[in-house]
Amino acid sequence: MATVSPFTIGIRSSSRPFNRRAYGHRTLVTYSILSFLLLASSSLLSPLPIPSTAMTSSPSLHLESRLRGALWGLFSGDALAAPTHWYYGGYRQVKADYGPSGITDYVKPAEFLAGSILNKSNVNGGGRGSFDRANGVSIIGDVINHGKRGYWHPSKSYHYHATLQRGENTLEAQIARVLMRSVTSTGGTFDADHFRKAYVDFMTTPGSHNDTYASTCHRMFFANMIFKKLPPEKCPDNDRHNVDTIDGLVLPTVTILAMGGRIARGEDPVKVREEARVMAERTAGVTRNSSALERASGTWSDLLLDILAADEGADAQQSLNKAARSFGLRRMPVPNGRDEMSACYLDGSLPTLLDMISKYSRKGDAWTGLLANANVGGENVHRGAVLGAALGASVGEENLGPQEMLGGLYEREKLAEEIDAFVRAVTRIENDL
Incomplete structure (x- = not known):
């Protein structure tokens, strides 16, 4: 060893x-x-x-727990917040739909959502636009998110995740699983070509997931593939509005965790960090064309690896302050402020993400932090996923929280198998013991 x-x-x-x-x-x-x-x-x-x-x-075993904690945190943060995704009415709106205590556990999303802009979203590309088919084809419903086009109808007001079950993960977290399986298949390393093919296969296979919504970057990717006949590596795009967003940090998180496994194997941490930054940026580039997101992914890589490698119970504030400066934020993270709602755009979502990491990593309580994120509303699903990864990494699998944090996830058994396989692949711990 x-x-x-x-x-x-x-x-x-x-x-x-x-x-x-x-x-x-x-x-x-x-x-x-x-x-x-x-x-x-x-x-x-x-x-x-x-x-x-x-x-x-063994240090490998210690880091293994943190890797597992990060992955469970990612899926938990995503699923907990799915019912209140884009609730810009805040906690008052959350209570109106889910009861006077708000979100206290996993719950099935409401079927309808007042103010939903799903009915204004472009089924054939980015942002808002037409519901009409183009040359007889609708990207949403025919190419991806099979059978879900009716939920986007202009006369309806469906919840963005109306079709999900209690504790079921949204599309971005499901794609994170695709990336995990890709990393496992390639021996614990990120391979952009392998992941790209797995992504296209997953998205174009009916029944591969159950979510209603697909982000702008995915709609644009497959519009370029179908309507412009571009090869997959040329399909990532940007509408200059809805792509430079926090959901773009979810996939790089998986690659960063894979690189963390190399530290557990005894590789030079400085070299691993340098390569992790590059790999995180490349991961972001598989599904979207965003230089801003690629830069943010590099900084997120440094921060998440800091959290993974920190002493148990260590204060992450110094690393968070460094990340804030690297992100170009105007203020340092606040560890004792109120939990703030944010939209998806990086300039608003990153400060609140760092605030919540600072606050809840000090408490050593991932579950409470993820519940708080779910009850805030706004763009809390993808913030919840990356927040969950950071909080899970800080405490490790055995200290995540109550039993329902893992037990309430809709596909818990499959997730456990995939997490086990991923961690074994990236740490290669079985070969060392």
Whole structure:
């Protein structure tokens, strides 16, 4: 097994004092002097066994827990917030649809949503636009999001995720799973071509997911493929309004976590960070054409790797402040402010994301932070996914929160299998132990 200094990757040794109850004086005095002499004279006396609690845990195992925590946090943050996605009426609107306590657990999204702009969105491209088919084809319904076109009808007012079940993940998180499976298939590394093919296959396969909504970048990608006959690598696009957005950080998060696995394997953290930044940017570029998002992905990579490698219970404020400066934000993250709603655009969503990481990582409570995000409304689904990854990485799988955080996810068993396979692939821990 490769030797990794705990200092190198910021992991605290788990060596603990001897277990006095099992091996201390109260046990030893039960041996009589005679018994001791008999044992000694017969050369049968051997050193006491070292209790398991005294063994130093492998840094790979410690980081493995954080990787798992980050992935569970991503899926939990996404699914918890799906019912209140784009609730710009805030907590008052949340309570009106889901009861006086708001969101307290996973819940199925409402069928209808007053003020929904799904009915104004372009089914054949970015932003708002026509509901008409183009040359007999509708991107939404015929090419992707099969069977969901009726929910986008101009005369209707459906919730963006009306077709999801309780605890079911939205499309972007489902694509994150596609990326996880791609990374697993390629031996724990990100391969843009492999992922691109898997993405196209997933999106164009009927029944591959159950979400109603697809972001502008996906609609534009497949419009370019179908109407302009572009090859997949030329299909990422940008409407200069709805693409430079926080949902674009979800996929790079998976690649960053994969790179974190290389730190667990003992690779040079400085080189891993440099490469992770590049890989995160390339991941963002598979589905959208956004230089702003690529830059943000690089900064997000630095921050998430800092959180993964931090000592247990360490304050992330210094790393968060560094990220804020790199993002070009006007203020530093606030650890004790109110939880703020934001839209999808990076200049508004990034400050509130950093605020919530600062606040809830200090509390060591991922579940409470994700519930708060769900109850704020606004563009909270994709913020919830990346927030969940950061909070999950900070506490590890075993400290995520109550049982329902994992148990309430709609596809919990499949997620567990995919997370296990991903973590094994990126850490290669089975080959080292």
